[in-house]
Amino acid sequence: MTSVLSVQNLCKTFPSHGDDFKAVDGISFDIHAGEIVSLLGPNGAGKTTTVSMVGGYLIPTSGQVIINGINRYQDKFDSKVGIVLGGELGFYGRASAADNLMFFSDLARVPRKEQRAEVARVLDLVELTNVANKKVQFFSRGMKQRLHIARALLGNPPLLLLDEPTSGLDVEISAEIHRIIKQLASKGVAILLTSHTMSEIESLADQVLLIGAGKIFSSGTVADLIKQSDVHHIDRPATLEESYLAIAPKLRRP
Template identity: 40%
Template sequence: MLEIKNLTKSYGDVVALDRFSLDLKKGEVLGLLGPNGAGKTTLISILAGTLRDFTGTVTFEGRNLFSDRTLKNRIGIVPQDMAFYDDLNAMDNLLFWGGLYDVPRADLKRRAVEILDLVELAGRAKEPVKNFSGGMKRRLNTAIGLLHKPDLLLLDEPTVGIDVQAKVSILDIIRNVGAAGTAVIFTTHQLAEVETTCSRIAIMDHGRILAQGTFDELIRIVGERDIVEIAGDFAAGAFSEALRDMAGADVELLSVADNLASLAVSDSGRIPRVMDRLFQNKLAVTDLKIQTPGLETVFLKLTGRSLRD
């Protein structure tokens, strides 16, 4: 239903989106995973119509998203920064925003009650929003995006800065909305969220998608290998040099920084040989962790850096 082709957007010399392309089908919940600065907010802002001066095309059911004004009411936006009035109560905020989205007046009140119930704010509808906790504000922000029953919901980092319980509840809402047939794109820089919430995951960095697929498909990028994380007192260059002639299909250097490196090994029998080599080169190892591949590993392999950076 949504087709994004070659979206490119620069801020001066900074290329925030670099020929970004993506397709989305009805009912899909797509998690767009990328570190800070990857271009997530730029993408959502362009789709929301709040950012201009870009190139590329976006069609929604075959129609140009930016010129067909009837499409505005089919899309719900939950921006990274909260979009509501602090002095109004939750209900009045919904009534205000519903008006902007052309929700028929007769339906608006009923729909607002329904949506407050869905985001578990029904009991707090008459309270000024400034009294709300961070989690409640995020839920209200999400409710505003859902008020007009969009066919496509875009959420930009909807779980930033809230406690675990509020996070779970936002992710539940996203899953339920997707199950009810709404297509969803939500951006995040947190791995665990996309693992549990999405039907498809896209990993982006530097304004482009590096890989996409289901969780299992993405894991196959690193294959059935063990991941070895080695910490110690070493320089990145000396570490790479020590393992240089070993590196290949059986021992792959995923990322090497000063004092911390990650390798993928085809079988754990390779690990003693790696350690021997480091020892011969007088590189001090203080910690060794062996893991099975997860999304973090996929991310490391694709970007050469950790999402935690």
């Protein structure tokens, strides 16, 4: 099966007090259509740096980021990547949701004659059609997060990058965001997810990459990682959180 995203021996080095600091040190992984892969690790492990290189915000020191067969940093790259950073910012508060998305559809290189239909499509996907003409300044945090996802989906990108997609949201809204993410994966979108919420990873991820000190420590399904942690209970299976806490000391930089 052809990968939508192939990360090959990716490295990012920053100068630090005269020495080189390797934020990311030889990471490799693949994501296929319809697959959700989660990066999991402590702060400073290299997750955000990895996502930033995949998303085009940081140029790698070495290695390759290949999206739909095109090398992001060596070939003429014109593939679309949807990026959801979330938060309260990123939209024009006095403009409506639809008008915001019309503006961003230009940036996403959606042809002018297709923009209204495309805005209607993505609003429907995140169930914001009924507030399309409402000013974004009156949106709740959960509505803004759905609008961030809608913005990322403009132009129908094959790859979606989700950085803490439910951070600060209540349980009900988080569950709704999870439903939308699963629906997108079922339609063939490849998704790279970062999260510190173990229940979120358990609910969404097909594969989990444990990252520490800029390297992939281990990978597999949630069940695989629980087994690798060697945490056992007599009366119940171990949770991902318990297993991660058992492994976490090995992931931290010396």
